[in-house]
Amino acid sequence: MDHPSRPIDRLLALMARLRHPEQGCPWDREQNWASIAPYTIEEAYEVADAIARDDVAALKEELGDLLFQVVFHARIAEESGRFDFDAVATAIADKMVRRHPHLFAADGTPPPGWEEIKQAERAAAGGNGVLDGIARALPPLTRAVKLQRRAARVGFDWDDPRAILAKLEEEAGEVVAELDTGADPDRVEDEVGDLLFVCVNLARKLAIDPDRALARANEKFERRFRHIEAALRAEGRDPAAASLDEMEALWQAAKRLEPKAGGAGGG
Template identity: 45%
Template sequence: MNQLQRLQAIVKQLRDPINGCEWDRVQTMASLKSYTLEETYEVLDAIDKQDMPELKKELGDLLFQIIFYADLANEQGQFNFDDICQAVADKLVSRHPHVFADKTTNKPNWEQLKQKERDQRAQYSMLDDIPNAIPALMKAEKIQKRCAAIGFDWLELKPVFDKVKEELNEVEQEISQPEQKQHKIEEELGDLFFATVNLARHLKVKSELCLQQANHKFVRRFKQVEFILKQKGYSLRDATLEEMEDAWQSVKQAELIKSNSEVNKND
């Protein structure tokens, strides 16, 4: 028995209706969704930290989720783990004919191959199979890439910038109304986010990862602000906005000096 077979056997034992685990026995595909999302983000976090021992563990947790889903589907007579492997293997081979078939074949257009698959599924729209559960920034990028693949896209950067400015102006107009309407503000902000994702895509930047980096930077700096204020005998609740802002600017300045110093070392 290899380790994959061992893991599958463990999942079956956990799901055993008599001798299994009480928690595992009652799980469904719907109840596992939040855990799967959590495990996925923990994998990404380990990659960002370049923590290989932790990444090994988190990938194992994610694999456990996949095998769990396969066991649930098998119980329902839908598919099993081998079917999952076959499906992804078949897809990879079909999408890489230049590797697995005729070696003289030109590298195929990825979006055209995926569109062919959608046609075979009698999919009504090219946007139908974009998952609803993925983060909104990632979904916006997928929508835009699909549309760009058939030519519905700006070819230059200027109109993309102009669209962001237009959407920002519309947000400002909405919040300046004598009677603000929350649903309209949300709508205009959504348009601004969508336009900003489009700008990031044109600049070949992944919006989701870009925002994650901004989150990490803010958290890092804010922790330093907390430390500076603590050194001065303040708590966050005691400090004024001006004191917090002064500490924030000190942190930014320190990072800038450090960054310039590192650049000079490498020159």
């Protein structure tokens, strides 16, 4: 195949070849938006992981993988005559100009605020509700924060984080009530979901990113549990052969090695 001078043109030509109905790759030809959507999400997470690890070489590679996903989606659309990659690039460039009138407006009129601009865009797309435009495919914690922030803009919010703590106790009590009345799985799941939603609200009210807070808790749990494993391994044992009390004692020992304290399975 020819090699266009611009790397993006080369990538677009490569994707066209992969999707060629006769000479293309069988796997690539079979894909559609829905089938590659999980890969798109995965690549975005891998970009974030490279950033978190401060791995510049990996970041370059992962950004390329993510760009490939964008090109893939655009090619599928182009084949059905809906839009192409140029239309995608034009749309985002137009949006950035529209959302930065203080930089690009030529008439000197005072620019509207960021949220006013986004609200106008949602209205133009047929969505006038406060919660319109929040993607359902977002990770649940992220979507919960966005829902709560939108509602807070119109005054549907707690004034004091302590009020949220009271609500948290109420929701925990409702989980206990469901367990006491037979533990119907659907109802327990519903109540646990309410409990998690309130936890997210507490984090938001305290200006804490719940994803980051949970990630730190995950790392702490992993670090302490690995201490348990190592201590038992030094005795020629493994966790399955130890009692809960023994593992709790080792957990507490691991906790004492760190600046902050916590309980079994928790902080």
